[in-house]
Amino acid sequence: MRIKIVIAGPRGRMGQEAVKMVLDEPDFQLVGCIDRKDKEVQVPFLAEKGIPVYRDAEECFYAQEVDVLIDLTVAESSYDYVMMALRKQIRCVVGTTGFSNEQLQTMKATAKENSTGCIIAPNFALGAILMMHFSKIAAKFFPDIEIIEKHHDQKIDAPSGTAIKTAEMIKNVRNSKIQGHPDEVETMQGARGASDDGIRIHSLRLPGLVAHQEVIFGGEGQTLTIKHDSMNRKSFMEGIKLSVQQVMNLKEYVYGLENVLDLA
Structure with missing residues (x-):
């Protein structure tokens, strides 16, 4: 069964690479994107693929069946998206940085409370x-x-x-x-x-x-x-792909991609 994915931040350079990666991966299905600035601005490939862009994350999560949220935005909006997703038991792969320690601890506790996987990685390369x-x-x-x-x-x-x-x-x-x-x-x-x-x-x-x-x-x-x-930003895509695959088996928060790799 294909993993149903929503990408937050599809217009950024990282987001555009992530869109291409998800569309090219046969085991992934891009069911929607979240763009808080302008719902009408289309990322390359989205319009022709019929992939909806939502300005409101809650609307997106209500309208679509979602397995994993890939968040590549900024801390200001990312925290709200991740908290909303975790409460709905949507797994999260987060490449956003700049969170406070308090925010990280709250996300960790929320993931545990909802038995929902969440990987936050400062770097996916x-x-x-x-x-x-x-x-x-x-x-x-x-x-x-x-x-x-x-x-x-x-x-x-x-x-x-x-x-x-x-x-x-x-x-x-x-x-x-x-x-x-x-x-x-x-x-x-x-x-x-x-x-x-x-x-x-x-x-x-x-x-x-x-x-x-x-x-x-x-x-x-x-x-x-x-x-x-x-x-270039393609260097991060293999790590994001791996994280999506790994987060499907997690029921808790993990900070750092090294924690899901076999580095022993």
């Missing part, structure tokens, strides 16, 4: 997941770490969800440490980037970039750099 996994391993041996993440200039949140997730994974295996000279002074505020438990995080936003991150480890007489680059 499989190479990025491996980059984070390898960084966690390296942090056991190199506790001095800086993260540089680079994205297109239309990205709203900084640092990226991937950088935040990378730091979280590293902190699980690394003792707290304040890096650099104890008397270090920023002569220009922000020059050293953000600090998360001593890990420095730097965000670049420039046209021409898509999604890139390098984690640099320093040790006596050596450095180690673990780097991943997404050259």
Whole structure:
């Protein structure tokens, strides 16, 4: 039986790639899209395929039989969509970042209460997941770490969800440490980037970039750099496809694609 899918955010560049992926996947069926800005604006392929676009998520969920919501919007609207879907026991695959910790915990509790799968992933590129996994391993041996993440200039949140997730994974295996000279002074505020438990995080936003991150480890007489680059948004589609397949078997919330991959 084909998995019935609704995509929120079909007009964005990620959303358009997701539309193409779902339409090309024989085991998926795109039954509708949610676009809060303009119901009449059609994404390529939607009109000719007869796929309805809803401005109101509740109307969409009422009108269509939905197995999975793929949300690729912004945190402002995504939270409402996901909460509404979970309460209706519609599974969710979420690529939106910028949620508060309180929002994440509420989504986690709602998924559990409704025994409904929900995968929230800061990054769906499989190479990025491996980059984070390898960084966690390296942090056991190199506790001095800086993260540089680079994205297109239309990205709203900084640092990226991937950088935040990378730091979280590293902190699980690394003792707290304040890096650099104890008397270090920023002569220009922000020059050293953000600090998360001593890990420095730097965000670049420039046209021409898509999604890139390098984690640099320093040790006596050596450095180690673990780097991943997404050259286009197709790089995220394999992870979204995998997440849709995996979320069908879940009855709870999962944060991070690495938790549904066999990385042992």
